[in-house]
Amino acid sequence: DADVTQTPRNRITKTGKRIMLECSQTKGHDRMYWYRQDPGLGLQLIYYSFDVKDINKGEISDGYSVSRQAQAKFSLSLESAIPNQTALYFCATSDPGIGSNEQFFGPGTRLTVL
Amino acid sequence: LAKTTQPISMDSYEGQEVNITCSHNNIATNDYITWYQQFPSQGPRFIIQGYKTKVTNEVASLFIPADRKSSTLSLPRVSLSDTAVYYCLVGDRAGGFKTIFGAGTRLFVKA
Numbered sequence: 150d151a152d153v154t155q156t157p158r159n160r161i162t163k164t165g166k167r168i169m170l171e172c173s174q175t176k177g178h179d180r181m182y183w184y185r186q187d188p189g190l191g192l193q194l195i196y197y198s199f200d201v202k203d204i205n206k207g208e209i210s211d212g213y214s215v216s217r218q219a220q221a222k223f224s225l226s227l228e229s230a231i232p233n234q235t236a237l238y239f240c241a242t243s244d245p246g247i248g249s250n251e252q253f254f255g256p257g258t259r260l261t262v263l
Numbered sequence: 264l265a266k267t268t269q270p271i272s273m274d275s276y277e278g279q280e281v282n283i284t285c286s287h288n289n290i291a292t293n294d295y296i297t298w299y300q301q302f303p304s305q306g307p308r309f310i311i312q313g314y315k316t317k318v319t320n321e322v323a324s325l326f327i328p329a330d331r332k333s334s335t336l337s338l339p340r341v342s343l344s345d346t347a348v349y350y351c352l353v354g355d356r357a358g359g360f361k362t363i364f365g366a367g368t369r370l371f372v373k374a
Contacts, residue, residue, distance in 0.1 A: 153306075184364070189366075190366055191350065191364035191365045191366045191367055192307070192364035193364075194363070208363075239306045241306065249295070249297070249309075249312050250295070250297065250354060250355070251297070251309040252307075252309070253309075254305075254306025254307055254308070255306055256305065256306060257305065257306055259304070
């Protein structure tokens, strides 16, 4: 969905490096999410935020941190990257006001940790 | 959280109707059933959502029996471009954070 953008789209880094993945949205949604997807598996929720002052851990938050700089921006950081964090990362938004919990996903960031 | 169970994979041919069934025995009163579609290296995309009976949109139909312990996504006359992974999710509308994606069903459409 072009309304949800992620940067970078691809990143290769080394073990121990700090990495930040950024997500921006123009949908005006309050709720934002970060997921990771490993090959052949479903998505796992890392963190979610219901508004600028709200941050919540998801299923697999260890090794990750997030920052909600504004309604439109939600960043995911890997403080010290490790190889098993190699995955596809998706950002998503939602708005319960539209009557469903439909989530709108960005194009994803492919991260490789060597 | 209600757990869902769906087939790991399915094969079909172009032009056929495909039905993917999802079991959710522990569905709660406030839960809705939502289906997403995901193509390789892309984020999931919402297909359809329902609470009971039948819901139809331009892409698919969703059939939900009275006990709501299962649901069936129906894709009419599939094409090669419908090859994707389909996820069944159960959760209440307000709790978007409860969206839990399992492994999904890999649908492969053959010519």
